[in-house]
Amino acid sequence: MREFRGKLRILLIDDNSDHLRGVKELISLESNFEVVGATTSANLGINLVKKYRPDIVLTDVNMPEKDGLQAIQDIERLELGTKIIALSGYDDADLIFRAMKLGAKGYVLKTMASAQLIHAIDEVAAGKVYLPSVLSSRFFDYFQRSFKEETSAMDAENLLSYLTAREEEVLDLLTQGNNYKGIAGKLFISETTVKTHVNNIFQKLQVNDRTQAVLYALNNGFANKRRAKLAV
Amino acid sequence: MREFRGKLRILLIDDNSDHLRGVKELISLESNFEVVGATTSANLGINLVKKYRPDIVLTDVNMPEKDGLQAIQDIERLELGTKIIALSGYDDADLIFRAMKLGAKGYVLKTMASAQLIHAIDEVAAGKVYLPSVLSSRFFDYFQRSFKEETSAMDAENLLSYLTAREEEVLDLLTQGNNYKGIAGKLFISETTVKTHVNNIFQKLQVNDRTQAVLYALNNGFANKRRAKLAV
DNA sequence: TGAAATATCAATCCAAAGATGTAGGACAAA
């Protein structure tokens, strides 16, 4: 399963030097793991990533100054294919969500058994994503809650549904920053006709100007709806 | 682990009547499961959910007409606490992502062993989210890719970074649909001053009018940036 | 068929938005 080349090269970042040492010893016990670096500073850690190009980075996400999330983002931006596993003392849903959002391939609690950490490293090294089931539950709760608002905004009494097909076209062009002249040109109709449509849109959406119309459209899933007609 | 009250009440929706029958028999073999309904129609299924209020709904997501995703959304909107497990013949990342987004608590492939389906039902009934590891890998790939664009748009050569603090405030109010008068009132400055700021914003963002400025802001993570200052 | 909704275009008027130039005071950095 693992690649032919020697050991899995691992870099550790944790501002708690005790924990750092502990993890280092733990990993060193594994014959197929090699710790290529260990530091208590996120900034230093990023430099070490550039220098040693490890396969895996284990980073604490609860650090002062440059925090671990920022470190994840910075490392991801290097685009070296480095796989990141977040370590944390807390099973905070928001923290997990943000770490995964930034590209972490795993998230392990410090309180978890060491075997779990080893397992996580193996899984992530094999190209998988590793989230202990307790944490994945939290993740999905958070994930679904954050989309619930979005979808509920999309239905309900949506004023957008009162628009005619032509008005939707016009609104679509408005949401692309066109003025009257631009819309008229693109739809091959006169500017005054566009004005008529736009005024009708304002009435239906109960707004006063184009900016508010565009904001209403964007906040009420207008783009999604139009995409839906093609993609769903 | 399971609650004291009798059996777990399950409803099945699958337009393939053969598969529907197969799953029904499979589940009926389990002494603690009870199939309270089985239908090949999504619309009918939703009505059955209202009528029987099952604990779990297993629904195919590859159906013609009213598709399974729509069914998931409709059932979720009833807010009966019904837990939904999506069934699909395909491990399509986009499909998995959308099903989970809409609130599905599990996703199981039809090709998977029956034991896995039973396990999924148990897990979901216990309040967990169940995604087989193959699928969760796909899910996270998709998830991270969809956020990669967002974050990369947020840095790079972002014209927003040239704005002064005051200009950011003004732009923020613009993205809320305010006109000159509204902004002036909220910032306790004169309308002409607001005009000056807005004009400077246009220059810096290289746009021609407020709508384009608002769109630029929204498309380049302006809201995220502002939120970041508080929340990150 | 006949009513209702839709799409088109025009004229007019007023308000709002945008462009440009100028300028004083606060403040920080060189």
Add this chain to the structure above:
DNA sequence: TTTGTCCTACATCTTTGGATTGATATTTCA
């Protein structure tokens, strides 16, 4: 102290946007 940036403010002018009314052709559907 000087230089530069930022925030403030005003005047002026042009352009664009928005409201209103009215009109005609086409489509939709009961």
